[in-house]
Amino acid sequence: MSKIALISGANRGLGLETARQLGRDHGFTVLLGARDEAKGVAAQDELRGEGLDAHFIALDVTDEDSVAKAARFIGQEYGLLDVLVNNAGIMLEHSFKVGGVDLETWKQTFDVNVFGAVALTNATLPLLEKSDEPRVVNLSAILGSLTEISKPQMKTWIRASYSASKAALNAYTIALAQEKSADPKWKINAAHPGWAKTDMGGPQALMSAAQGVKTVVQLATLGKEGPSGGFFHVSKTINW
Numbered sequence: 001m002s003k004i005a006l007i008s009g010a011n012r013g014l015g016l017e018t019a020r021q022l023g024r025d026h027g028f029t030v031l032l033g034a035r036d037e038a039k040g041v042a043a044q045d046e047l048r049g050e051g052l053d054a055h056f057i058a059l060d061v062t063d064e065d066s067v068a069k070a071a072r073f074i075g076q077e078y079g080l081l082d083v084l085v086n087n088a089g090i091m092l093e094h095s096f097k098v099g100g101v102d103l104e105t106w107k108q109t110f111d112v113n114v115f116g117a118v119a120l121t122n123a124t125l126p127l128l129e130k131s132d133e134p135r136v137v138n139l140s141a142i143l144g145s146l147t148e149i150s151k152p153q154m155k156t157w158i159r160a161s162y163s164a165s166k167a168a169l170n171a172y173t174i175a176l177a178q179e180k181s182a183d184p185k186w187k188i189n190a191a192h193p194g195w196a197k198t199d200m201g202g203p204q205a206l207m208s209a210a211q212g213v214k215t216v217v218q219l220a221t222l223g224k225e226g227p228s229g230g231f232f233h234v235s236k237t238i239n240w
């Protein structure tokens with residue numbers, strides 16, 4: 001039987017491309033979490049047109065009922081989950097400013113990028129526990145590395161609420177990996193995809209979406225000897 005992967009925010013961008021590569025190159029059944037049904041079904045149909053076993057699942061990571069329903073459905077339909085990719089994310093700031101970023105922007109950003117990932121992970125942990133090789137990949141960013149954003153040349157790249165949300169997600173990644181570290185079957189890591197051409201990354205980004213998800217796919221398909229509790233970009237460790 002194929003392994004099962006759930007990807008949040010899979011209707012476009014890096015989420016859709018992650019689903020494509022996991023399905024096409026690794027034979028996964030891919031569950032496409034999307035908050036908009038029409039967009040989710042369109043993504044599902046696109047991947048099915050490429051011969052993949054793809055299924056849309058209604059999933060707004062900021063809505064507890066939606067998260068609970070998605071997890072319940074996966075349990076009923078598949079009985080377990082092998083891979084969770086916490087990909088859904090937003091960046092509402094478009095320039096470097098700190099004091100000018102209003103509280104609502106901070107709340108919305110944390111709601112999706114941090115609390116959304118925590119909620120979905122909490123809801124799916126019992127299903128992941130049933131897998132022989134559970135993998136959790138959290139889509140972080142170089143802008144969430146405290147080491148990197150402390151460098152003077154990074155100043156104008158910082159997006160205060162976004163960077164803080166990804167740093168929080170990194171801390172969560174470490175905490176969860178530490179909790180599961182007694183059982184080596186778990187591999188829980190954070191990925192920096194690189195600056196990739198998506199709606200978020202923009203057309204001037206240096207990598208294609210297909211290149212951007214290489215790190216994500218690597219971490220989702222780690223073997224038994226693979227790392228856990230790390231922050232990676234194409235096999236290289238990034239400092240937290």
Ligand SMILES: NC(=O)c1ccc[n+]([C@@H]2O[C@H](COP(=O)([O-])OP(=O)(O)OC[C@H]3O[C@@H](n4cnc5c(N)ncnc54)[C@H](OP(=O)(O)O)[C@@H]3O)[C@@H](O)[C@H]2O)c1
Nearest residue numbers: 009013014060061087088089139141195196198199200201
């Ligand atoms: N692109 C880059 O250069 C880059 C670099 C570093 C890290 N990342 C990270 O990689 C991840 C994917 O980024 P991307 O570039 O693919 O972004 P994107 O093109 O803007 O796509 C974001 C995805 O997240 C979904 N989403 C947003 N809020 C959601 C919610 N409440 N519930 C469920 N889904 C939600 C969006 O759905 P809708 O279509 O419904 O809005 C969309 O599918 C993000 O976590 C981002 O921070 C990206």
